[in-house]
Amino acid sequence: MLTAPNAAEIQDVAPPEPQPGHVVVDVHRAGICGTDIEFYTGEMAYLHSGHAAYPMRIGHEWMGTVSAVGDDVDASWLGVRVTGDTMLGCGVCRRCLRGRQHVCEFRYEVGIRGGWHGALAEKVAVPVGSLHRLPDSVDDATGAMVEPGGNAFRAARGADLAPGDRCLVLGPGTIGLLSARFAQAAGAEVHLMGRSERSIAFAGSLGFDGVWTQDELPDLPWDAVIEASNAPHLPERALELVEPGGRVVYVGLAGVPSVIDTRQLALADVTAVGILSASPGLAGTIEAYASDAVDPRPLIAATVTLEELPAILAGERPAGAGAGPKFHVAI
Known part of the structure; x- marks a missing residue:
């Protein structure tokens, strides 16, 4: 209590x-x-x-x-x-x-x-x-x-990934790491960006294609960006990083409001997806876990x-x- x-x-x-x-x-x-x-x-x-x-x-x-x-x-x-x-x-x-x-x-x-x-x-x-x-x-x-997985399942689905797409996940916490695992299961090339040494080192042990700090992040075309952090500046950064015509998924929540430039969203023809709750993703998560597609x-x-x-x-x-x-x- x-x-x-x-x-x-x-x-x-x-x-x-x-x-x-x-x-x-x-x-x-x-x-x-x-x-x-x-x-x-x-x-x-x-x-x-x-x-x-x-x-x-x-x-x-x-x-x-x-x-x-x-x-x-x-x-x-x-x-x-x-x-x-x-x-x-x-x-x-x-x-x-x-x-x-x-x-x-x-x-x-x-x-x-x-x-x-x-x-x-x-x-x-x-x-x-x-x-x-x-x-x-x-x-x-x-x-x-299953419950945290349902949020991540929906985030990866919201990114609409196809095999060979390149996906960047911002924030290697539980939801970010699980989102990255579901993105891998969809056949995407998956990278993560983090901040703390411990979280970056742990993410690096899980077999993703790249794990980076913000300063080290390579200049690559990102077909989708999943923003799973609690940093108020990263929603805007996600929009800056995603390829024109790509998708940004917002599943992280900061403690204060974040600001994005909707002109940039519209002029780059980017699709933005917000995720609240695991509810619509619970059944799919159980299926992915049961088949060992995601552990x-x-x-x-x-x-x-x-x-x-x-x-x-x-x-x-x-x-x-x-x-x-x-x-x-x-x-």
Whole structure:
């Protein structure tokens, strides 16, 4: 539970009961995301807009086994290994009825928005319609990487890559690295640009075609640029780098507004794509993981317990942790 900025603790809470249309999942594995860190520090925008408030239970990257179902839910869900959509729309508005519940104005977000309890707990309750089954070929660690993978899957799809295209990913964090992996799976030549020595060194170990600092970046024609950083100046830089007629995908979010020159966008006939949420990409991500077209597990630096989690949120890296950007909690 997060109780205030920079305050996290383990609490005993009442277990959730399955309501009509809902299930309870025994959580096996959950991931820590940059959004969780922002909630811990108090910087997350939802805390200031009224969409979230302390105390709150975070956690939106998860997998587990269905252990209880509501009265009107098919009992065949019991015992099924699942992950779930973070975005829970109202189900009746125009956006929801068009399959865009992830941008529903009235949506809840598991562990993020509207007070819906997250999965950094022994159990989480979610609507049955938000569930995605995990095949046996997707292990627990991989299953908890489906949610971040869905964002990356959509980013790579948004880049509309063909075999032989050259793609540049800005920001070698979890989403950037996974976007690069999905771009590789599409047959593209993939490069990344980063800043810190650790992230650049780690990205360089994953077999991409090039990993660069901003000063070292070669002058190459980039058919697509995926902007996956939190740097406010890089959205503009992405537009400067992409080839005329190419695509820029914006999946990273800075803490302050970024500015681009739309004249440059129009005069170069560039397509700009914005990505919010893994929702439309969850099924495709599970399929890619199950077929081993993309393996997200090398990004996991360490797996810790709930009791060790407050220190991770405060920025500590446990002894023996790998160089990857992702931490998991085994529950």
